[in-house]
Amino acid sequence: MARTRDYDDIPxxxxxxxxxxxxxxxxxxxxxxLNAEANRERFRADEEAYLDGFDLTSRQRRAVIERxxxxxxxxxxxxxxxxxLAALDGLSMQDVGGAMSGVSGAEFxxxxxxxxxxxxxNRRTGEAPVGQMPxxxxxxxxxxxxxxx
Amino acid sequence: MTTIVGGIGTSHVPAVGAAIDNGKQHEPYWRPYxxxxxxxxxxxxxxxxxxxxxxxxxxxxxxxxxxxxxxxxGVAAEYQxxxxxxxxxxxxxxxxxxxxxxHLAESLIGDExxxxxxxxxxxxxxxxxxLSVMYGQPHAWPCRVIPICVNVIQYPPxxxxxxxxxxxxxxxxxxxxxxxxAEGLRVAVFGTGGMSHQLQGERAGLVNTAxxxxxxxxxIAEPDAGCLRPHTEYIRxxxxxxxxxxxxxxMRGVLDDRxxxxxxxxxxxxxNTSNGLLILQNARG
Numbered sequence: 001m002a003r004t005r006d007y008d009d010i011p012x013x014x015x016x017x018x019x020x021x022x023x024x025x026x027x028x029x030x031x032x033x034l035n036a037e038a039n040r041e042r043f044r045a046d047e048e049a050y051l052d053g054f055d056l057t058s059r060q061r062r063a064v065i066e067r068x069x070x071x072x073x074x075x076x077x078x079x080x081x082x083x084x085l086a087a088l089d090g091l092s093m094q095d096v097g098g099a100m101s102g103v104s105g106a107e108f109x110x111x112x113x114x115x116x117x118x119x120x121x122n123r124r125t126g127e128a129p130v131g132q133m134p135x136x137x138x139x140x141x142x143x144x145x146x147x148x149x
Numbered sequence: 150m151t152t153i154v155g156g157i158g159t160s161h162v163p164a165v166g167a168a169i170d171n172g173k174q175h176e177p178y179w180r181p182y183x184x185x186x187x188x189x190x191x192x193x194x195x196x197x198x199x200x201x202x203x204x205x206x207x208x209x210x211x212x213x214x215x216x217x218x219x220x221x222x223g224v225a226a227e228y229q230x231x232x233x234x235x236x237x238x239x240x241x242x243x244x245x246x247x248x249x250x251x252h253l254a255e256s257l258i259g260d261e262x263x264x265x266x267x268x269x270x271x272x273x274x275x276x277x278x279x280l281s282v283m284y285g286q287p288h289a290w291p292c293r294v295i296p297i298c299v300n301v302i303q304y305p306p307x308x309x310x311x312x313x314x315x316x317x318x319x320x321x322x323x324x325x326x327x328x329x330x331a332e333g334l335r336v337a338v339f340g341t342g343g344m345s346h347q348l349q350g351e352r353a354g355l356v357n358t359a360x361x362x363x364x365x366x367x368x369i370a371e372p373d374a375g376c377l378r379p380h381t382e383y384i385r386x387x388x389x390x391x392x393x394x395x396x397x398x399x400m401r402g403v404l405d406d407r408x409x410x411x412x413x414x415x416x417x418x419x420x421n422t423s424n425g426l427l428i429l430q431n432a433r434g
Contacts, residue, residue: 005381007380007381007384007385010352010381010384011351011352012350012351012353013347013349013350013352013389014349014389015304015384015389016302016303016389017304017305018304021303025214028209028213028214029213029214029215031209032213034234035210035231035232035233036232037236040234070350073349073350078209078302079348079349079390080208080209080302083234083348084209084235085234087233087235088234092164093163093164093348093420093421094421096353097348097353097354097421100349100350100351101350101351101352101353101354102351108353108354111354112356112417112418113178113418115356115358115417115418116345116354116355116356116417116418116421116423117347117352117353117354117355117356118355118356118357119345119355119356119357119360122352122355123385123386124385
């Protein structure tokens with residue numbers, strides 16, 4: 001695979017390519033398991049014990065326990081998978097969107113009602129900023145912690 | 150030979166399904182959207198398709214990272230609503246059309262589209278929300294459904310060009326269908342997903358209605374040019390999840406080169422999404 005991609009300069013965006021898919025495979029498979037009500041009950045009853053059944057890195061495990069929604073993406077999580085965990089907590093997509101962009105769910109919802117986040121200023125890292133955007137993350141430098149199991 | 154009654158492009162936002170399921174359509178947040186789509190529902194009631202081919206993406210429901218078919222075709226007699234992590238939607242089961250679906254499989258593979266064939270799968274909001282958008286809350290869906298799943302979650306999704314070609318191959322299959330009910334069988338095709346939206350990261354909430362309008366214009370008038378838009382342009386301009394729009398090109402490919410725009414709607418927001426609904430028919434004469 002190419003080392004750099006032409007989408008790497010898009011700010012605040014974690015394109016779920018092969019690099020991230022490799023990094024986050026077990027994290028995402030854990031999230032997928034929450035499709036079954038029996039598994040949701042087991043997870044609610046004892047999160048740590050349930051997570052022992054999946055080969056997460058220590059950083060991924062901590063991100064799950066702490067409900068660090070942005071951290072999960074940075075460690076290879078895919079939003080459609082990690083949202084299953086958010087739904088289990090009773091969170092909405094506005095709550096998670098707010099958590100990932102540093103505002104409350106209510107503020108995020110109001111931003112959407114006001115027309116959403118504008119594309120102007122948010123196309124490329126280094127563009128005149130409309131909102132505060134960090135540097136795009138590199139999958140090679142994140143999520144390298146050893147396995148916890 | 151079948152009759153193509155039209156092509157429908159629509160977003161498939163889970164919150165729209167939840168609003169319908171929980172009777173929230175008249176709440177201030179939702180009412181403008183549901184008012185806007187009413188003419189589309191009236192068109193659908195008059196069009197009366199016997200079969201809807203629904204092109205959508207599964208969202209970690211039937212498929213997962215364990216197995217990622219780029220294109221998958223459902224040939225089952227029935228599909229149940231999926232539990233996506235918060236219990237299945239309380240909507241009717243979806244009745245398939247195995248005879249036509251198997252004809253599609255044979256025709257597509259003969260036409261060099263090596264599609265994955267699926268006998269058992271549950272269907273998630275990607276398929277059931279478009280049915281709710283067009284039909285509301287019937288006790289049973291008034292059409293049979295053939296699901297076609299497109300991977301747009303694991304990057305890279307197929308190109309818009311490949312999606313347009315798939316649609317044209319589906320059209321050739323529909324035109325050659327000689328099944329027991331082929332004469333006069335009324336078929337609609339849905340391309341779902343989009344429009345501009347980004348669910349993830351610090352850039353979550355991105356909306357670009359200028360892109361959405363330009364996308365629809367080009368889809369209608371110049372599909373062979375519009376389908377060449379690079380993936381990175383979708384991500385940059387329409388958000389990481391806006392790339393779902395490639396699936397609308399499958400719908401477009403089923404239709405004639407010249408089409409008539411019957412209905413168009415764009416509404417911001419539904420949940421975190423710019424919501425679009427488009428109905429096209431083959432131009433006559």
